[in-house]
Amino acid sequence: MPKFEVSKEDLERLVGKKFSIEEWEDLVLYAKCELDDIWEENGKIYFKLDSKDTNRPDLWSAEGVARQIRFALGIERGLPKYEVEESDVVVYVDEKLKDIRPYGVYAIVEGLKFDEDSLSQIIQLQEKVALTFGRRRREVAIGIFDFDKVKPPIYYRAAEKTEKFAPLGYKEEMTLEEILEKHEKGREYGHIIKDKPYYPLLVDSEGNVLSMPPIINSEFTGRVTTDTRNVFIDVTGWRLDKVMLALNVMVTALAERGGRIKSVKVVYRDFEIKTPDLTPREFEVDLDYIRRLSGLKLSNEEIKELLERMMYEVEIKENKAKVKYPAFRDDIMHARDILEDVLIAYGYNNIEPEEPKLAVQGRGDPFKDFEDAIRELMVGFGLQEIMTFNLTNKDAQFNKMNIEEEDIVEIANPVSMKWSVLRKWLLPSLMEFLSNNTHEEYPQRIFEVGLVTLIDERLETKTRSEPKLAVALAGSGYTFTNAKEILDGLMRHLDIEYELEETEHGSFIPGRVGKIIVNGEEIGIIGEIHPQVLENWGIEVPVVAFELFLRPLYRQ
Incomplete structure (x- = not known):
């Protein structure tokens, strides 16, 4: 299960309220986390959170945890909404990458004001999503760049192994083969692409290298600091649905920090898409199913209120709830998943245990x-x-x-x-x-x-x-x-x-x-x-x- 660190002060700033440490132990349960450790450093209190859900990468950072708690406490209700402005930025995807690393999706987030806490959270989220959800970058790898240094249009292309750029942390240029052999990240993740005829490269219109997915960003554009105000996000992998979800997680986390999301047109040989796509997803559940399996005598309105506290938009018709949920979630596959959110909002500790009155005799199968x-x-x-x-x-x-x-x-x-x-x-x-x-x-x-x-x-x-x-x-x-x-x-x-x-x-x-x-x-x-x-x-x-x-x- 993913573990990650957050600053108590930063978490409370995102929630909009202060709480005691004892209160935080209960609050993080709304975000499917447990408080694993607490320590003080330079006058700040830090939490180590242990996420109990590998299907919710949106909950692996302070932004996601705070958002979930705000809704669970009723500070906000319903479906979180994020505006996506159109930009004129285009990324062209090389057909030669089809059997190497075929999909890339992109976004721009502007107007950010990073401090040390917020910057560390975004970097931590980037790594956690790529490591766990992305199966150690094989399925999903994420790059974040200083957009002010990028000159669109951008090209995600197949590169010869002898091409050169300066990877993050290095001043001198290295060939792509040398990066796999000498750079720390090249040695760690190089096996993903080492045997391919070409290596993926993301470059801008002036030939400046942004990154070598899924290995390392460039030193020129890939170093994001507290002075960075606008970022370009790149997510690559093998499945379009997975890279789209990872992009949604990243851009909405940055939007929680006050960033403005802008879309990017991605041009493949056979189709074009605009990313990110934050269109809410839909599901329908029978309310009697919720009551029967939970054992709770909840009215339709009570179920609606509980679901709204878990970031759903709810429309009730003929004893069924048609729900919309955020595009950064990909874990709703069955009515039981909706039921789980109802119970989280209700509070497991608030459910009164009841001994079943059954006249049965146990026997072996x-x-x-x-x-x-x-x-x-x-x-x-x-x-x-x-x-x-x-x-x-x-x-x-x-x-x-x-x-x-x-x-x-x-x-x-x-x-x-x-x-x-x-x-x-x-x-x-x-x-x-x-x-x-x-x-x-x-x-x-x-x-x-x-x-x-x-x-x-x-x-x-x-x-x-x-x-x-x-x-x-x-x-x-x-x-x-x-x-x-x-x-x-x-x-x-x-x-x-x-x-x-x-x-x-x-x-x-x-x-x-x-x-x-x-x-x-x-x-x-x-x-x-x-x-x-x-x-x-x-x-x-x-x-x-x-x-x-x-x-x-x-x-x-």
Whole structure:
């Protein structure tokens, strides 16, 4: 979770009221933060805030926290509004950046009066958004420049690696390759673009370099100080929606400091856009849903008032609330997200606990007993149980298994690309286990009973979790027959008849792989793992395996 520092004095100036430290401990809860630490420095009190929401980058600075608290306290109500003036500034995006770093969006903010506190907050927000929301600058990188030194039009172009400029913190010019090798930020983030044929460069009409996204700004335009009054903001990345959101977060934070936002026209080969786009987003929620899940007996007007304190514009019609929310938020995906804001405004500590009056008798889930019985049976066959993570990555699920990429449930903003999807089959997890244990003795006989997550458009969540069994045998001499013996034993124990039907699958050797059929339904696959898959995982012995769904085998 992001942690950031704010000055108590600066925070109170932005809210417009003074509070005791004890009061601040409760107030920051409105902004989904906790007060992590307090200290005094040069006569000023500072807070370290620990944000509990990685989907709200607008709350990772004093500006966002103060704005949320102003509305929560009723100092302001409804949708925060920001005017965007048009400018005549144009940025042209080079088509050659399509496979390098394709999207850039931009804005101008004028009339700023920075002091040390406000400047440190903007720089801190810039870094936090790029680090966490931007996945260490891979998805989002942000540059802020002294606009008075920039001569439009501006060009976001693909540059030769031998081109030169003086990066931030250096007086002498360096080639783009040298920056990746010698500059601190080049060594830290250079891997993002190092293998590309060109490097991204942002330059103005006079050839002055603004930045080398996503690595470093130039010394000439990229040093923003307390004397800077007008700034140009650049956000680059791979997804237009993500860079637009990051830009919205930055410009509205600067607007909270009194800045005037101006738009920039961005010209791509196939389309043009004006950024930032602060058009409010819309959502509709059933008010009875709010009452039912919260357990609170709230009138329609009370719900409206609570939502207005969480920065929504609310229109109630036929027991439904049509809400508009700010363009710097991207976390409203379900009615539960609206419900959460209602409860934050109401105050979790104000909810009276009520003991449910239910005449029920607890008992175990019979299907869990069935899963345990399967585990015991596998152990009886001489297999060792393993437990692996549901979170994994596309490379493990598809590339290393020698199959084409398919639709899979992805994490919207993963902390690491290693844990970026929910697995849709278990066998890659078993192969990874074997890959990590090549130093151990063979044979290795393992199994896992675990959940996979599948896309199902019929359900409210668009996904469903299914329990599966996967078995893998690794060692010299193992063949299809060895895996089938265990499958036979399983089916015989469950008194289930099954068939094998020849099939093709990239993870298995052709002619040595079959579909597992029960009652005419395909429930799994069995076979000898393909040599290419073994090579991909660094496994030097034969592996045979099968995997199947458990629910078709369950009989109550």
